[in-house]
Amino acid sequence: MSSDDTAAEAAATAVPQADREGECALAGCAQPLPPPGRGRPAKYCSKAHADQASRDRRAADAAALDEPLRRAESLAGRLPEAIGGLQEQLTVLTDALAQAQAGALARVQRAEAEAVAARQAEADADARAAEADRVRARAEAAAADAVQARRAAEQEAERDRAALAQVRADTAETIAAHTQLRDAAREAQAAAEAARDAKTAELREARQAHEQDLARRDAAIRAQTDQLDAARTDLARTIEALTAAREALATASGEARTQRTRAEAAEHARDAALRELQTTEARAAALDRRVHELQTAADQAAGEAADTRAALRACEAVSDRLETALEAARAEAAEQRERAARAEAAAAAAEAAEAAAAAQGPGDDRHDQDDGQTPRPETRPDNPRSPQQPT
Template identity: 60%
Template sequence: MVNDLPSVPGSEDLPDGPAAQDRPRAGVQPAGTCALDGCKLPVPSGRRGRPAKYCSKAHADQASRERRAADVAAVEEPLRQAEALAQTVPAAIAGLQEYLERLQVLLAQAQDGALNRVNRAEAEARTARQAAADADARAEAAERARTEAEQATADARRARTEAERAATAARAATEQARADATTAIEAHRQAREAARQAQTTAESARDATTAELRQTRQAHENELGRLHDAARAQTDQVERLRADLTRAQDALTTAREALAAAGGETRAQQMRAEAAERAAATAQRAQSAAADRVQELGGQAAALQAGLDRAGRDLAEARATLASTQALRSHLEADLNAARADAAAQRERAARAEQDLAAASTPAGTSVASASGDPGGDGQVGPPPS
């Protein structure tokens, strides 16, 4: 139906989408030559800025004019084709309206048929659902019946098993009862024999017990007489003991009085003992304090002894130092005495030298020196003899 639409005149001359844009343009020159169509001259190189596309300014202007003409043609030709196409649009719209009306009629018929099919399918589905529900109900009833039958069968099997178990237990109980009855009969027979033997033994024991009781009664009567005699003797002894008890009570009263007096004395002694204990505690505390003081004094004595030892060592060192000092002093005194002796001798020599010098400085001394024939011949006095 779509293929029956009329074709629009001039539509075959329009560019066919993006493929038309991807077609190569005519007149594209290789790189390094002039971009003007028909010119093969190389473009100048070595200039600053953007690389040149044309060999000269004239070719660049000519290419600009051709581009403007192509741009104008690219605008005017589509406009002309659009005007021609617009003239054919009303006729195409009228034909398209007719096609749309026919399409609506056909779609309405198809919709009615589809709705009828849907209604029939829904009715069939409802019938099928009802049949399925009935079948499910019958299946559930059959399942319940089967379950009840299986339950009844299981109950019957359990009842049969219980009956068999009960019969087995009854047979076992019967056998056990028969065995128990046999055992009871045998035990009763044995018990009867034992009872007979026990009766015979009891009669013999009764006779023996009767004789023994007679003997025991006689012995009891004898013992009773003896006990009566002993009771009378004990009564007499009790009377004597009562008299002794009375005397003992009197003595106890006296002893209690003495004990009370002794208790007072004991309390006094206890008080004295407590005072003595307190005094002993005080003495013990004093003794402890004295022991602590003695220990403290012992520590002080030890410290003093250590100090004395150190003082003794210091004294010995001082004595040794004093002895060495005295020896040094003696040595120094000897040196001083020797120095003093040397000084005295020096003073004596100096005095003699002064005397000699004084004597030599006089004229008499000079003549005497000349007459004596001084080997020096210069009139100088030699150094005094040492």
């Protein structure tokens, strides 16, 4: 293996080493990094290791570019001698050129990445410098606040000293008042002792009076004992009377149970009557509602009847007018019939006269003229136009 291959492998193994946190990025070095300062953070433990890493990267880049080129030149020199395997050699040459191009691109990309990292480190350094300025400004503000706080503390101490002096004065006044109270307490103690002596004498007198009272109470107790014996005798007689009363009470209890049974039956009957009354009330309420509904219907019917009566009166008025007109028409019709009858009678008489005149001959006319009599028409029962059968 050549030195270029070794350098390439060292550069390849140097990349994972850079990912170790807090250690030197050079392959094979585990030394810790120096403490961070202003500017770009360190990746190597020393300047020598940084230079060695740079040389390793350049050697790796050269190996990634020069070795494929040398192989390509060697293959190109042997190309006239191996014309039969031209296609294979061209393929190998193409692969070598592709590897060389890839190595060059990787080198360019790494350079660009380092440039970006450098710009980022510069931006980080600027940001840290700005942060340091802000920290300094905050520290100055904190110092000013501390000065103000110290002044406020001094003022507070002055107020505390004034308050302490006031407390001392108040304490002196309190001590004086306490002394006065102590003297007054001593005087009160003397008065209390005198009152105690007087109370002791009073208690002695009260004790004697109490003993006398106890003697009187003993006598009263003995008298009450005698009365109690008499009361016990009366109690025995009362118990006998109570026994008789209990027997009477048992009899009365039986009668009371009988009366209670009757009362329960009466209560059941009352409950039944109440239920019946409730049913009746419900029916009455229903009837009231029905009556109210009927009353409402009657009112409506009355209104409708009033409307009907008004309409009937209007119809009666119209009927009266129609009857009056009908009677007038009937009278006029009767008059017309009478006129027609008279006209028909006159026409019948005229026709009868014409018929009679037509039925008479010439001799009859002469005979009639001789007799000087007026000719009369012949009346026959079958003549429809005779006066005996008016039309």
